[in-house]
Amino acid sequence: MTWKQRTQAPFYVGYLNAVPKPLVVFLTVFALCFIAGLGIAALALSSTQNDPGNGGFQWGNRFEQAGVLELRPYPVFRVPADGDTPARTYMLAGQGKRGVFDAAETNRQKTVSLRGVPISRGDLTMIQVGKVTMSDEQDAGFTPSAPVPLGRWKLTGEICDGKCYAGAMRPGRGLAHKACADLCLTGGTPPVFVSSGPIEGRSFFLMADREGNLLGDEIDPLLALYIEVEGEIEQLDDLMVFRADLTTARVLK
Amino acid sequence: MSVQYTPVLWNRNKILYDAALLIAVALYLYVFIRVGPMFEDVTRPIDGAILRMRAFGSCAFLMLTVILCIGPLARLDRRFLPLLYNRRHFGVMTAGIAAVHANYVLGWYFSFSPTDKYVALLASNTGYTQLLGFPFEALGIAALLILFVLAATSHDFWLSFLGAPLWKALHMTIYAAYVLVVLHVALGALQGPGDPVLTTLVAAGVILVCGLHLAAGRMEAGRDRGEETARNSPEETGWVVACEVGDIDDDCARVVTLDGGERVAIFKYDGKLSAITNVCAHQNGPLGEGKVLWGCITCPWHGYQYNLADGRAPAPFTEKVSTYRLKLAGATVLLDPDALPPGTHVDPVEIGGAA
Numbered sequence: 151m152t153w154k155q156r157t158q159a160p161f162y163v164g165y166l167n168a169v170p171k172p173l174v175v176f177l178t179v180f181a182l183c184f185i186a187g188l189g190i191a192a193l194a195l196s197s198t199q200n201d202p203g204n205g206g207f208q209w210g211n212r213f214e215q216a217g218v219l220e221l222r223p224y225p226v227f228r229v230p231a232d233g234d235t236p237a238r239t240y241m242l243a244g245q246g247k248r249g250v251f252d253a254a255e256t257n258r259q260k261t262v263s264l265r266g267v268p269i270s271r272g273d274l275t276m277i278q279v280g281k282v283t284m285s286d287e288q289d290a291g292f293t294p295s296a297p298v299p300l301g302r303w304k305l306t307g308e309i310c311d312g313k314c315y316a317g318a319m320r321p322g323r324g325l326a327h328k329a330c331a332d333l334c335l336t337g338g339t340p341p342v343f344v345s346s347g348p349i350e351g352r353s354f355f356l357m358a359d360r361e362g363n364l365l366g367d368e369i370d371p372l373l374a375l376y377i378e379v380e381g382e383i384e385q386l387d388d389l390m391v392f393r394a395d396l397t398t399a400r401v402l403k
Numbered sequence: 404m405s406v407q408y409t410p411v412l413w414n415r416n417k418i419l420y421d422a423a424l425l426i427a428v429a430l431y432l433y434v435f436i437r438v439g440p441m442f443e444d445v446t447r448p449i450d451g452a453i454l455r456m457r458a459f460g461s462c463a464f465l466m467l468t469v470i471l472c473i474g475p476l477a478r479l480d481r482r483f484l485p486l487l488y489n490r491r492h493f494g495v496m497t498a499g500i501a502a503v504h505a506n507y508v509l510g511w512y513f514s515f516s517p518t519d520k521y522v523a524l525l526a527s528n529t530g531y532t533q534l535l536g537f538p539f540e541a542l543g544i545a546a547l548l549i550l551f552v553l554a555a556t557s558h559d560f561w562l563s564f565l566g567a568p569l570w571k572a573l574h575m576t577i578y579a580a581y582v583l584v585v586l587h588v589a590l591g592a593l594q595g596p597g598d599p600v601l602t603t604l605v606a607a608g609v610i611l612v613c614g615l616h617l618a619a620g621r622m623e624a625g626r627d628r629g630e631e632t633a634r635n636s637p638e639e640t641g642w643v644v645a646c647e648v649g650d651i652d653d654d655c656a657r658v659v660t661l662d663g664g665e666r667v668a669i670f671k672y673d674g675k676l677s678a679i680t681n682v683c684a685h686q687n688g689p690l691g692e693g694k695v696l697w698g699c700i701t702c703p704w705h706g707y708q709y710n711l712a713d714g715r716a717p718a719p720f721t722e723k724v725s726t727y728r729l730k731l732a733g734a735t736v737l738l739d740p741d742a743l744p745p746g747t748h749v750d751p752v753e754i755g756g757a758a
Contacts, residue, residue, distance in 0.1 A: 188431040196454075196458070197439040247517075320447060321595075326591050327512070329527040333518060
């Protein structure tokens with residue numbers, strides 16, 4: 151292969167304002183293609199992003215109810231049945247990437263009035279707690295129901311932080327979100343198992359370890375991955391709690 | 404060329420270059436953030452911060468891909484050489500766009516927490532032993548640090564301060580940055596729900612960069628093996644046969660490769676011949692692909708100039724390159740393969756009737 155410079159070949163010197171005409175045409179066409187190419191790439195990438203779903207803060211639907219705070223093992227809020235509405239159990243998170251362990255410990259098993267903002271995705275609802283006060287309606291008549299054991303199950307799905315997945319972030323799952331989820335869980339946000347198949351009509355499970363205690367760093371390697379894991383499931387009103395036996399966990403992909 | 408250091412020596416070509424870049428980047432970001440979402444099929448919009456971090460991140464990736472294509476493109480087709488002239492501005496802008504991407508990531512995924520966001524960035528995911536779930540953010544940080552260093556040392560002051568070989572070696576770490584960025588994307592964004600457009604763009608970018616470099620490398624290897632490799636002269640001991648006088652166009656050079664791989668540019672001008680190393684003292688540009696302008700060899704990359712007889716940049720500039728001795732045997736150009744110290748004067752060979 152040979153090459154040599156030719157007298158007639160256009161020669162560009164950057165600091166000279168005079169650019170050979172053939173190069174002006176070539177560079178103009180290239181610049182237009184470059185600009186158009188980036189514009190088309192932006193449109194293609196932006197318009198085909200995956201749907202993050204319908205999760206989100208329900209800012210127009212502030213939450214304020216009386217009920218009982220419990221630790222199961224993460225803070226939950228038990229609300230009595232009201233007319234046709236059955237009793238409910240809500241997962242709780244604090245502002246930002248924080249949990250509400252302090253408020254739950256202080257008011258454990260007490261009837262309180264809880265104000266906050268619901269974050270909902272389908273049948274998963276988490277309350278971002280704004281304020282907890284002792285309830286005026288100290289109706290001692292309300293005793294939250296005991297958990298109902300549903301047996302041992304093998305679930306496939308993903309461990310997420312419940313708040314981001316519920317819609318605090320859109321999207322709020324997947325490996326790109328793993329570090330954020332890790333930070334949320336460290337801050338006290340309840341972990342949620344998002345199952346690929348429903349159990350008793352529910353696909354979201356508040357997680358605990360197999361003894362029913364808080365999960366620690368042992369879930370870090372499994373967080374945000376598609377896994378299979380066995381454990382006991384119990385039902386607290388409308389909330390499922392998954393006591394995962396992480397020794398059985400297996401990464402599927 | 405300049406004898407004093409100023410932040411940017413603006414000229415019309417640099418302004419046009421930067422204007423085209425700014426328009427392209429602004430259009431990309433506007434379309435990604437404002438126009439694209441109007442066509443997306445989502446139940447509720449993606450968070451604005453996530454949309455912007457994706458816009459700036461993908462923009463930086465595409466810009467880095469184009470930057471790495473400019474070098475081999477300019478080797479394969481000289482019409483792309485003007486893109487090389489102001490490539491450092493392209494690089495600095497890419498570092499800036501990547502920094503905005505990182506800032507959005509920090510301000511969204513690693514904020515709103517009792518943990519300091521910089522601590523959180525480094526400590527949230529420490530699964531360095533697993534491939535799936537690998538802390539790909541660390542790869543992005545490493546790439547960004549390289550881009551910052553390259554942007555900060557892109558000025559000719561640093562080139563002069565560090566010397567061309569070290570500066571060039573430092574700036575070759577752009578390839579390490581690209582590998583880190585590709586891994587950052589592959590282990591992060593591409594592990595999410597299937598995104599065929601992003602996957603295609605990343606794959607196409609990597610294939611383009613690798614393919615162009617392979618093609619340019621093959622072309623260069625072909626040149627080295629080809630007829631331009633100088634042969635020992637059978638008659639003149641210690642001299643090699645470089646080429647025929649008629650092989651060289653006026654005010655241009657013929658590049659010949661010596662046995663050791665060194666390339667020498669033999670210029671013909673005003674009925675004379677002179678030889679210098681093919682490597683520009685500025686950024687190792689191929690001087691033999693330059694031309695003689697105003698009596699000086701002019702590098703095709705950034706226009707650095709050298710006197711033909713002694714390889715010295717005209718005063719007040721101070722760069723100098725190695726020169727070589729030449730002689731003619733009829734119309735055949737013979738070259739002494741021993742390089743003379745940079746700046747050594749060598750009387751040009753008069754062509755006379757040999758041409």
